Amino acid sequence: xxxxxxxxxxxxxxxxxxxxxxxxxxxxxxxxxxxxxxxxxxxxxxxxxxxxxxxxxxxxxxxxxxxxxxxxxxxxxxxxxxxxxxxxxxxxxxxxxxxxxxxxxxxxxxxxxxxxxxxxxxxxxxxxxxxxxxxxxxxxxxxxxxxxxxxxxxxxxxxxxxxxxxxxxxxxxxxxxxxxxxxxxxxxxxxxxxxxxxxxxxxxxxxxxxxxxxxxxxxxxxxxxxxxxxxxxxxxxxxxxxxxxxxxxxxxxx
Amino acid sequence: xxxxxxxxxxxxxxxxxxxxxxxxxxxxxxxxxxxxxxxxxxxxxxxxxxxxxxxxxxxxxxxxxxxxxxxxxxxxxxxxxxxxxxxxxxxxxxxxxxxxxxxxxxxxxxxxxxxxxxxxxxxxxxxxxxxxxxxxxxxxxxxxxxxxxxxxxxxxxxxxxxxxxxxxxxxxxxxxxxxxxxxxxxxxxxxxxxxxxxxxxxxxxxxxxxxxxxxxxxxxxxxxxxxxxxxxxxxxxxxxxxxxxxxxxxxxxxxxxxxxxxxxxxxxxxxxxxxxxxxxxxxxxxxxxxxxxxxxxxxxxxxxxxxxxxxxxxxxxxxx
Numbered sequence: 001x002x003x004x005x006x007x008x009x010x011x012x013x014x015x016x017x018x019x020x021x022x023x024x025x026x027x028x029x030x031x032x033x034x035x036x037x038x039x040x041x042x043x044x045x046x047x048x049x050x051x052x053x054x055x056x057x058x059x060x061x062x063x064x065x066x067x068x069x070x071x072x073x074x075x076x077x078x079x080x081x082x083x084x085x086x087x088x089x090x091x092x093x094x095x096x097x098x099x100x101x102x103x104x105x106x107x108x109x110x111x112x113x114x115x116x117x118x119x120x121x122x123x124x125x126x127x128x129x130x131x132x133x134x135x136x137x138x139x140x141x142x143x144x145x146x147x148x149x150x151x152x153x154x155x156x157x158x159x160x161x162x163x164x165x166x167x168x169x170x171x172x173x174x175x176x177x178x179x180x181x182x183x184x185x186x187x188x189x190x191x192x193x194x195x196x197x198x199x200x201x202x203x204x205x206x207x208x209x210x211x212x213x214x215x216x217x218x219x220x221x222x223x224x225x226x227x228x229x230x231x232x233x234x235x236x237x238x239x240x241x242x243x244x245x246x247x248x249x250x251x252x253x254x
Numbered sequence: 255x256x257x258x259x260x261x262x263x264x265x266x267x268x269x270x271x272x273x274x275x276x277x278x279x280x281x282x283x284x285x286x287x288x289x290x291x292x293x294x295x296x297x298x299x300x301x302x303x304x305x306x307x308x309x310x311x312x313x314x315x316x317x318x319x320x321x322x323x324x325x326x327x328x329x330x331x332x333x334x335x336x337x338x339x340x341x342x343x344x345x346x347x348x349x350x351x352x353x354x355x356x357x358x359x360x361x362x363x364x365x366x367x368x369x370x371x372x373x374x375x376x377x378x379x380x381x382x383x384x385x386x387x388x389x390x391x392x393x394x395x396x397x398x399x400x401x402x403x404x405x406x407x408x409x410x411x412x413x414x415x416x417x418x419x420x421x422x423x424x425x426x427x428x429x430x431x432x433x434x435x436x437x438x439x440x441x442x443x444x445x446x447x448x449x450x451x452x453x454x455x456x457x458x459x460x461x462x463x464x465x466x467x468x469x470x471x472x473x474x475x476x477x478x479x480x481x482x483x484x485x486x487x488x489x490x491x492x493x494x495x496x497x498x499x500x501x502x503x504x505x506x507x508x509x510x511x512x513x514x515x516x517x518x519x520x521x522x523x524x525x526x527x528x529x530x531x532x533x534x535x536x537x538x539x540x541x542x543x544x545x546x547x548x549x550x551x552x553x554x555x556x557x558x559x560x561x562x563x564x565x566x567x568x569x570x571x572x573x574x
Contacts (some may be wrong), residue, residue: 057422079428087426095419096538109427153423
C-alpha cells in the first residue's frame with residue numbers, strides 16, 4: 001500500500017480581525033491506497049470544511065496537500081485533479097440543479113473524460129448503483145426519490161473512476177435501510193475498483209461499519225486517529241469516549 | 255415541469271399592460287393624424303370621433319394623436335431603460351453574489367456609492383450634457399442610473415443560492431465560471447429577475463415623465479411628460495382645458511399601476527405562499543348549510559346580528 005493523499009497542517013480561518021473563526025486547525029493526516037478512512041466529529045467540528053479543502057472547493061489558509069506525490073495545495077486549473085478526486089455530498093435535494101435532467105447532469109461531468117469512453121461508463125456506473133433503463137436519464141430530480149438521487153450522485157462520481165472519493169455525510173439524509181445499501185456500495189467500490197474512500201460522518205456507528213481507519217475531529221482539531229478497532233474499542237481521547245457513550249443502545253433503552 | 259397558477263389579479267393586470275402596449279404600438283397605425291399636424295385652434299374642446307376626440311392642445315395639435323405617440327415613447331424608453339438597468343444590475347449582482355469575498359465587497363461598495371447619489375440629479379446632468387436628446391440616449395441615461403438596487407437585490411438572491419451543493423457539484427464536474435453563472439445560478443433567480451425587470455420598466459417610465467415634465471424630455475418625439483409640460487406651461491389647468499392634461503396623466507397612471515399590479519400578481523404566481531385566491535377557494539367548504547338552517551338562525555339574530563355571530567360551520571370542523 002502506498003500513500004495516495006497527504007495533508008500537512010491544514011488550517012482554515014474564516015473572517016478577519018475580531019471575528020476570525022478557525023474552522024480547521026493544523027490538521028494532518030494521510031490516506032493509503034484502497035483504504036476507507038472515516039472522519040468523525042459532531043456538527044461544527046470542521047469536518048465538512050476539511051472535506052471541501054481536500055476537494056479544492058475552498059481555498060486553504062495555510063498548510064499543504066499532496067496527491068500522488070504532487071503538491072495540489074494551490075492549483076490554478078483543477079479539472080485534472082477533479083478527474084481523480086470526486087465527491088458525494090450530504091443533501092440529495094440541494095446537490096441537484098432542479099432544471100437539469102439526470103442525463104444533462106451526467107453529461108456535464110463526462111466532459112472531464114474522453115468522449116469515447118463516456119457512454120459506456122455512464123451505463124456501467126448507473127448499473128453499479130442499481131439504476132437501469134433509459135427512462136431514468138430523462139427524469140428531473142423532483143421525479144426521483146431521495147435514495148435514487150443519492151445513488152445518481154454516486155454514479156456521477158463513479159463515472160469518472162476517481163482514485164479518491166470523498167463522501168461528505170453522504171448517508172445522513174437517507175433512511176436506515178438505504179443507508180446500509182449506500183455504505184455497502186461504497187465499500188464494494190473500494191474492493192472492486194480499488195478506490196480510496198474518505199467518508200465523513202457524525203455517526204460513529206457508521207464509521208465503525210465501513211472504515212479501516214478512523215480520524216476523530218473536535219472543534220477543528222484532529223484529536224485522535226488510528227485503526228477502527230483501536231479507536232472504537234480502546235479510545236484514548238476523552239472526546240472519543242464521549243462520542244461512543246452517546247451512541248444510542250437498543251438493549252439499554254430506559 | 256409544473257402548472258402555473260395564474261390568478262385573476264394576474265389576468266387583470268396582464269390585460270391592462272396589453273392594452274397600453276396596443277395603444278402605444280398599434281394606436282399610431284390606426285390614428286393616422288401626425289402629432290405635429292395642426293388640426294384646430296388653441297384648446298379646442300373634444301368633439302366627434304376623429305382626431306378631435308380629445309380636443310386640441312396649445313398648438314392646435316390633436317391630443318389623441320399626441321397621446322398614442324406619447325404612450326409609444328414612454329413604452330420604448332421604459333423597456334430600453336429597464337433592459338439596460340436589469341442587464342447591468344444582474345451582471346454585477348450575480349458575480350458579486352457568487353464570487354463573494356473581496357470581489358463582492360468591491361462591487362457592492364461601488365453599488366452603494368451609486369445608490370447614494372440621487373438618480374434624478376445624474377439624469378438631469380447627463381441629459382443636459384448630452385447633445386442629442388433623442389429617445390434612445392434618454393432611455394440609456396435612465397437605465398444607467400437605475401441599476402444599483404437591481405444589483406443589490408440580485409446579489410442577495412444569489413448569495414442564498416450559492417450555499418446549495420449543486421454549485422459544488424457543477425464545479426467538481428469541471429464547469430467553468432460563466433457556465434455555472436448561466437446554468438446553475440441564473441435559472442434559480444429568473445422569476446425574481448423578471449419581476450424586478452417589470453418594476454424597472456415602471457420606474458423608468460415615471461423617470462422619463464418626470465424628466466419631460468421638467469422640460470428635459472426627448473426632442474425628437476412627443477412623450478406623455480412633454481404633453482404635461484406644455485399643458486401646464488400654457489395654463490390648461492387655469493383655463494379648465496382638462497382634455498390637455500387629464501389624458502396623459504391617466505395614461506401614465508395606468509402604465510405605472512398596471513406594471514406594479516403585474517409584478518405583485520407575478521409574485522403570487524411564483525411564490526406559492528402568497529397564493530391567496532386558490533387557497534381561500536380550497537378552504538371554503540362546499541356550502542354546508544341548507545336554506546332551512548339559515549331560516550332557523552336568522553330570527554335570533556335580530557338586534558344582535560352584528561355583535562353575536564351565529565355559530566356557523568359546525569358541520570365542517572374537520573377541514574378548516
